[in-house]
Amino acid sequence: MAKSLSVDKVLKLIFIPSGELSDIDLSSGDELDQPKSSDPSDDGLDYEVEHDATSDNEPTDTSSDEDSGNATPSTSKSAGTSKTKRSVYKWKKVLPEFRDTDFTGGDFQDPPMDLPTPMEYFKMFINQECIQYIADQTNLFAMQKDGKEIKASTDEIEQFIGILLMIGFFPCPSYRMYWSNDSRFSSVADVMSRNRFECLLRYVHFNDNSNVRGREDPNYDPLFKNRPLLDMLRVEMGKLEPEECQSIDEQIVAFKGRSSLKQYNKNKPHKWGFQVFTRAGSPGIMYDFEVYTGKSMKLEGNFKVYFDNWFTSVDLVRTLAERNIWAVATIRRDRMGGCQLASDKQLKDNGRGSFDYRSDRDSAITVVKWHDNKAVHLVSSFCGTEPVDTCRRWSACAKQKIDVNRPLIVKEYNHHMGGVDLADMLIELYRTNIRSRKWFMRLVFYCFDVAIVQTPYDTTTGRQS
Known part of the structure; x- marks a missing residue:
């Protein structure tokens, strides 16, 4: 059974230097109906939830962890479970306050007159x-x-x-x-x-x-054999001019031999191999990567990052925002900091493209639940539902493509999330x-x-x- 990573461990992976939503695995708990009795949207009342940031270390939904298909490295309950400050979120159905998320990385240089060979x-x-x-x-x-x-x-x-x-x-x-x-x-x-x-x-x-x-x-390095080559490549990749919007996702380097670093993921094309966390732009250009050994991958600046629900939590998104790293990600239902949204049945009755949302005024974090083929939960620290546009989706009933309402947060995620998948596809060719x-x-x-x-x-x- 896969276990959730704590916020501190996730930050060590992605902090300090795929495709459409219909392509992601929605069996990780996002499609489960919530109890109607606990849904505050039925009476329209605002509510306040006190959320323990360390609760994300404990697996609370067995089915969502097992069905997610993401093989999370095993961690003991006693490791890294020091109590942190309790987070209080006040979820209200209001649009989040405007945030200045202008990119500070500068403009790209002009391309060379003669393209390199x-x-x-x-x-x-x-x-x-x-x-x-x-x-x-x-x-x-x-x-x-x-x-x-x-x-x-x-x-x-x-x-x-x-x-x-x-x-x-x-x-x-x-x-x-x-x-x-x-x-x-x-x-x-x-x-x-x-x-x-x-x-x-x-x-x-x-x-x-x-x-x-x-x-x-204590200074033992599992990647000692090829650490210099990995470091030299990462240094040269770090010299590339970074894009404002970058996605973070995992890659699997296929390997079935003996190694303590080998991971297993039953839902991947290559089920056995080394797990690599990669940061890439939308065109598939990679800016950094880290073979998973518990070390860190650095990112500094006013960037926007996109990642899936493998390690997403409201506490992580809030911590990144405090360091001027803005995020959009899918999120599992049991990591939403106590945010209660409309049930799957309510959204299904309202029709395809319906959605519900809540925002926390203090952190300006927005959680959105959008119903396409199934319900999907997303969280963001810089965008919400407005403006709402439409996207084309195939309707099995009408036997044709129809217009479906799409909140801004979904559009942002679909547009920028596929960079690592594109790089992985090019490598696989x-x-x-x-x-x-x-x-x-x-x-x-x-x-x-x-x-x-x-x-x-x-x-x-x-x-x-």
Whole structure:
């Protein structure tokens, strides 16, 4: 059974540097009917709820946690459950007060007159310093392991990476088939001999094993084997000019071997693998990522972030707003800080596109329940229901598309939430997939794939420039 993460743990994941709502899993408790007797909208009265911020650590709805399909890392009740200040929310059916959420990140620079080549784009993220570092660590590891001097050069490391990427573009059941007489692939076989490729594949390394720390050491790093490569890539990604609106979502790097970092999610295409939290803009450009080990991903500035209900709570949205990070997210019913909205039956009787909302005057947080095919709960710290526009939805009864009322918060979420999913789709198209006994090589291949998809993406043509 998956457990909820506390606000403090979520902030460690996303704070300080997908698609339409109909695509998300609505079986996480959003569709459950609320008791009519507890619905204050029946009598139109305002109400005040005292909410314990630490209650989100306790799983209160077994069915919503199990059905959500999001494999949350297991946490003990005693870990990180220190009492925090009790939050009091005064939910009223009023529009939230206006907030100044103007972006302070500045305008984008003009594009260069001459567009860089694909190789130049790739080397913006895997630069010459990184290539030299890989060559040095590979030579060092060969000497440490077998006392051999393989003399790997930077040119050979570049060719080695190129072959790995080419294997992703033109996959074969076995990498030896690229050198076989019956299935020889000249773009690979003419660049490097098979024996040399296997030698580099055996000894390629990314950190000095003499500096590794034991598991009992407080500074132990589970990603020690490829930490320098991950950090160098993140530094180069951090140099990109950030967009105002960014989404935060998870990616799964497929892996079925042995590793304490491996996660399981039954509803993902790749059920086993490393969990990566990614921050990306709407066009799919990634600005940061973090392989889940409990560490942090930083974000500073007057940004707008969008995420799903995996870790959303009213307390989290309020804490982000206090630090000038504005949020729109879907939210599970048991994390809404005691906010009571119209039942599913009431909204269904009112017709498709009906909605109900409440706002807290002190924090200016708005919770909205919108009925499309099913009821969906959303929360925001900077937008509410107005203005209401319409969207086209297929009607099974009318056998045609119809206009459905859509609050502003839904429009914002649908427009900006798909950035990480788009980046993940581009990675999956030509994912580097070669078998290796080294678990950390799967994350190394992921870094190379990320550097490839960071090439500017033209959303009008659907192609990378």
